[in-house]
Amino acid sequence: MKSIKLFAYGAVVAVLYGLLFAYEKEVVEICKRGGWWFLFPVAVAFAFSVFHGTFTGLFWDALGIQARKSR
């Protein structure tokens, strides 16, 4: 189950980065506009943190690198 989750989040992250660089010019142009367009980098950064953050957690978990359960 965990490995399915890992691959699912990995796929979403790959799509997010794929889109970011496929539309690189547009992304840069929107960022440069400023004003209320600041919402764009903030929203994108939030989306990346949710999906990529979960993915990296699952990644280390899959490698067996987990927090110590008790002291």
Add this chain to the structure above:
Amino acid sequence: MDASALNFIDLSAGNVAFLLFVGFVGGMVSGFIGSGGAFVLTPAMMSMGVPGIVAVASNICHKFPKALVGALKRHKFGHVDLKVGLVLGVSAEFGMIYGAGVQQRIKASLGDAGSNLYVSFAFVVVLAIVGTWVMIDAWSLHRRGDTGDDEEVTRLARWVQQVKWLGPRFYSTGAKAHIPWLVTLPIGFATGMLAATIAVGGFVGVPSMHYVLGLPSMMASATELVIAFVMGLGGTIMYGWSGYVDLRLAMIILAGSLFGIQLGAIGTTYVRPYMVKVVMGTIMMLVLFSRGFIIPVYLSQLGWIAPISESTTTVLKAVSFWIMVAALVGGAAIVLGALISGMRRHALEGLAA
């Protein structure tokens, strides 16, 4: 400066790989000590040809999602005092705005060299005071053979928690005591001002939460991530409004740093609390020397001392940069070493049980 006039650089595969690596190493240090990974990123981006203000803006934009992930992770381990983090975070926003204003005024009156001198001077003064304090504390714990599991609250923190005339207070779960609002404001303000000046507010925030407010060092380093999130979000809005954020750069660094920050956060569960002080103190001392080497260059550029030859300037700049890199890589190596040996010990304990 109009953002549309700025060049957002073309990214090569080498640039991307370099940013991923620096992001990873910086993230690992941040996950462990709460901050400290960001100071190499701005100069690293500038060395690739990114304009200074875009480098600062993109660095801040990667900082808040990274801090959010790190804070959530360490919240799971019970390390975060959310109330203290949010209170300090809000006052840090004001410090950041004030700090950015001071930077702009210095730049307007003394130019780039004056601005660089101010930043380096702030590094040296803050790190000399706080870094020495942290190192002495870590060293005395080591000499006493004290692992810091049961950290003593400093006399100053005890006084802050007990004194009645400092006005209204709130309860801190980390300190397990009531803390006066009045004391939190200057700490948050100084953290924000330092973040706007040297990109690492945690060099003041973490030691202040531990030595002045009485939070255990492990909780202070985790709570700093909440402050970094609040400051990073505010900073991203500020720079994003002016159109300076290069989202591509920010997300590449984030890709590396999210791997690193999770590893750093996991590392804290395997080490004794005094290790946070050791890593923080070591990084602080190395960065102190790094900035110390560069100060004569800026003094010479301002004409405040005798001119320094170009070759000497090149050497001093290289020495300064590589000591800074050593600070980050050295810090990450200690974290990684502590994580590996901690996991091994834990596995052996499991086998023996």
